[in-house]
Amino acid sequence: MRYSKLWVPFVILFFLHGCRSTAQTDKKGGGAPEPCTFSNPAADGQDPWVIKKDGFYYYLESSGGELYVSKNRDLTQLKEDEQKVWAQPDTGWNRSNLWAPELHYLDGKWYIYYTAGNTDGSPFIRQRSGVLESKTDDPQGEYIDKGMLYTGDDIQNKTETKWAIDLTPLEIDGQLYAVWSGWEKNEDTDRTPQHLYIAEMENPWTISSNRVIISSPEKSWETGTELAINEGLQILKNKKGDVFVIYSASESWLPAYNLGQLRLTEHDPMHPDHWEKKGPVFKGTPEVYGVGHASFTTSPDGSEHWIAYHTKVSPDPGWNRVVHLQPFEWNEDGSPHFGVPVSAGKSIEKPSGECE
Template identity: 60%
Template sequence: MGLSQEATFKNPIRNGADPWVFQKGDHYYYCSSSGGSIAISKSSKLTDHGVFQKVWDAPDQGWNSANIWAPELHFINSHWYIYYAAGKKSGGPFIHQKSGVLKSVGKDPFGPYEDKGMLYTGDDITDPGSVKWAIDLTPFKHEGSLYAIWSGWKIDSETDRTPQHLYIAKMSDPTTISSNRVKISSPEESWETGGELDLNEGPQVLKNKNLTFIIYSTRESWLKDYRLGQLKLKDSTLDPLVPENWIKNGPVFLGNHAVHGVGHCSFAKSPDSSEDWILYHSKKVADPGWNRDIRLQPFKWRVDGSPDFGNPVSLDKRIPVPSGEKE
């Protein structure tokens, strides 16, 4: 039996951070890290992520043996891929993080997966050893070509209190970056700076008809001022590898007195495709720290085609379930 028009839910959806959802067919696939593993769940609902099943364990040693962060599950060219960040040493300072990718052996999102290694995120593609610190890597297709966008450092450092920037590079296939990185955003605007550490991270591609946006997180993830900014490609035919082709705007999603530190989002359509939804995490309390939960709410589009995320919904407000969601 379908839910009535009056069916509602309340945030948060679940505990956790860095929420990822991938929509394929009639199902949503969620991806999460826990300790040294990556897990996936499958659900017909946006409001209920189902039961997570472990699909990969980090190796006992090596560049990706620790600090597994923010995995993303994508379906590209008939295979599933998981993009993630990891380091060679557990705990902080988090100065060893690099980006890697797993590829499904078959066509099952629950694996098994083959570790395809570290992705190149540096300035000299001829020297694999020159790879730079990189997290939150996400792939996207544009005008028939595949690209990767991520958050990185200009140079590797001995402190994790290092500014983070957004970089883009071309991919020859889902497991291979084939060009040097290009910096397309730095934390330079007044709404991106002024705290303990200036950063841009968590980039996500959002498309609306012929418009391409990158929605990203800025300010400090452990503080209440974490928020979302936006880059817009000036024209759908322009080269995304040219920094001048992107226009920055923000903040486009900001916390308030009741909801703190909103960031690291992903997007999906409602089950009947009539609505757009943002999935994001928020701090449970205003005090510094990474105690977070995952929240969900609908958003609209402005006349100019840009997303209008509105304000984060407080925990005491009920929200109508996504259109078409069934029991």
């Protein structure tokens, strides 16, 4: 009995070591599992749009005049199971320059808002905003083109639709609004300042009021060195329902591209004085250039908030860009706190609930 008692500690240690070793192997018993981390860039491309619904992430992008929707349960796998859903027509107002599409679920249907024009290449002076409506409940299914959205100043006669890009819907207490980046008047040059506008919508494909400016590029971080720009806007709401417009400022082709913020301070979003400006709320670093045009979602288990945005691959002028992902927090006043953009190649913990 004396020798048996002496062996007890060694038996316990052996047993614990065996349990620990088993926990460190993967399900197939082939060694330690992969770390629950990833690194940016998460994908090639620009103007990232990701939406989460019913446990799936849907990622929308344009390529070669076509729109593709991807579907995955993991946020960090943006372009898995990619399906083409629409192609530009050969003729018409939207035959060329397909930009910045967004996928939204409104009134029980999927809608895609997009920017296009009828001129090939630059100058980009004919850009307008259009909308597609899904034929089925599947966001990767077929869509019908509902046409160009009216973004002018004569809603009664709908004359002279003004230059408009990056249109996104905003819903407040059952009323739908359209918010976008546009010009005060149509010009013969794309070296024209861009403002943020809002208008009421009758339904997801019909604007029903004249536009109102809610932001102009006036601050030093918006005016840039070559052109004053407000664009790439997205809606972000906190748990209390506070409404924010997070938008891109300065020139997208330069490292100074950054994010600004508008906060709705009163109920009526059609009143310019009800929007409070702050910025920059997210900007580049010596290693990360030209952060902008973001979209927002949550982790698979809903416990974390994440931002998807694009960055330039070099500080040189141009539009060679990639997509980054990272989590963000909230300030005490309810506004988003995006922190500092994480450098490419640096390890980041995957979204909560993505790893088993």
